[in-house]
Amino acid sequence: MTPPPVKKTIIIDGHQISFNPRWLIGIPLVLVTLYGIFTSFYTISPESVAVVQRFGKYIKIEDPGLHFKIPFGVDKATIVPIDRQLKLEFGFIRPDEDNNVTNPRQVSTEPDKERDMVTGDLNAAQVEWILQYSISDPYQYLFQLRNPGSTLRDLTESVVCEVIGDRTVDEVLTIGRTEIGIEALNRLQDIVSTLDMGVTAERIELINVNPPGPVQRSFGEVNRAQQERERMINEANGEYNRVIPKAKGTAQQKISGAEGYAFQRVNEAEGDVTRFRDLLAQYEKAPAITKQRLYLETMSDVLPKLGRKVLLDEDAKQFLPLMNMAN
């Protein structure tokens, strides 16, 4: 009593098309099959691996390339970028030219609070830093913690805060900067491995470390004073160097002058004496006449040079007081 197949016809644009109601089942089947084929293949980019779960249970890790999985929710492949270096930023937001942050997942949500730190000598400092890390174990990364990203963020902040809490403000600001990064990284790596988070902390680097705004001027003042101290010392040294070599030269000049004087004095004396001896030798030959000659020569030399000459009779000496001596 099987009824004959029901043949219905529909008319589209004047053409008669025969219609089989079984198609109503066939169309979804085709669609589902197509969907299954398209979702069975997936590619893994070179820096990633895929963690594959079947019915929720972990089965394998797939390397980069084209892969097949069972569709319809049986297999689930989660792609984890293990070779990518990841970064978290703390205490700052640096927008680019268009005022967009490059990667919103890596920046901090409350940079002002992260930045403020209490140092071990109960001072304050503002610290900006970054963490570089990568996913080393995709299995642990996916299945050990529900929020590995935010946990890593909290842990990093905690260790940096802890390390800075054991440093003086001067260590934080100047002398201990790199050491802080290294120490914080060691502690973070310890915690991360204890928790089996599946990540490797690679580097913690302090970017900007500053004294808090209101005291920055005072810290600057110390630098300025240091400069000033150097300047004062340099100026004094300059003054010393300007004066002393010159004084040494002048002293040498005086000594040389004295030595010159000595030569001159002795030579002159010797000259005088030689001349005198020669003269004396002549004098001794004819003393009276030589004396006379010398006397008269001198007088004839001297007298013309005199300003005023008065010749007085020896018998008129009594008039002398009467003369107007004042020209």
Place this chain on the structure above:
Amino acid sequence: MKTILTTILLVIAAIIIGNSAFTVDQTEQVFITQFGKFVGDPINADPENNEAGLHWKTPFIHKINRIEKRILAWDGPSTDMPTRDKLYINVDTFARWRISDPVTYYQKLRDETSAQSRLDDIIGSATRDRIAAHDLIEVVRSEKNRKPAVDEALIAANSNLGVLPPIQYGRQVLSQQILDAAQPKVNTWGIELIDVRFKRINYKSDVIAEIYSRMASERMQIADRFRSEGAGEAAKIIGKKNRDLLQIESEAYKIEQEVKGKADAEATEIYAKAYSSSPVAADFYKFVKTLETYQNTLGKDTTAIFTTDSDLFHLFKSIDGKKDKK
């Protein structure tokens, strides 16, 4: 008619199978309830034993309850609280926890929101207790024996710098104490705390002004010290300059006088030797020197009065110049 019947049967079978099979993800633990009552052991609850995958249950009657298996984060609100030394600080803590007993957890807390709020209460009050029982420095520092590196220039200027106040316990001990205090309480809810840590600690705004002014005055003190050092060093150098200058000048003077004196002495000796060689020489020297002196000392501003009885002008009176000679 047969095909329709087959289709219906297939659909019913599919619904039954669909309701009996369930997956347990790697990340969750599952327990089954039957009209609100627990049935069997929780699945995938043991961290050591991976039971994830496809599982079966009685359809329609058994209900599955999924609970997180991974380690969860608790991020506490940042709270102001006083320390034992009466300083108000802002403390931000966080913790890691996991659901160790899903059944108890489900019975007592039902969902994660209420779990988080219980953790707020328990860890919050444990933190408050511990902070109030210790001085601020105990929360800030952690390594008891750490010797800070120092900048010699700054220490020389202010010996209060570069010193870490001593501690008895330190941050790690305090967080362990908080963990120990909170653990038994949260255990009763099927929760295991893995760790509790301080995320940040900050001064409250009314304390911060005081801290800043102390820091500023410390630095100003150093700056003053540097300036004074500079002035002192400069004065030292200027002093040395003056000393060296006087030394150099006086030494030069001394040598100058010595050399000159020696030369003078030598010259005197030379003269004396020559002039006193014989009485004639002495007499002649006197004569020559006197004439020389006339030559050198008399000039146009000299008025000379001669008399006719002088040796030069005696001829004025008499030709032989011997008129009055005795």
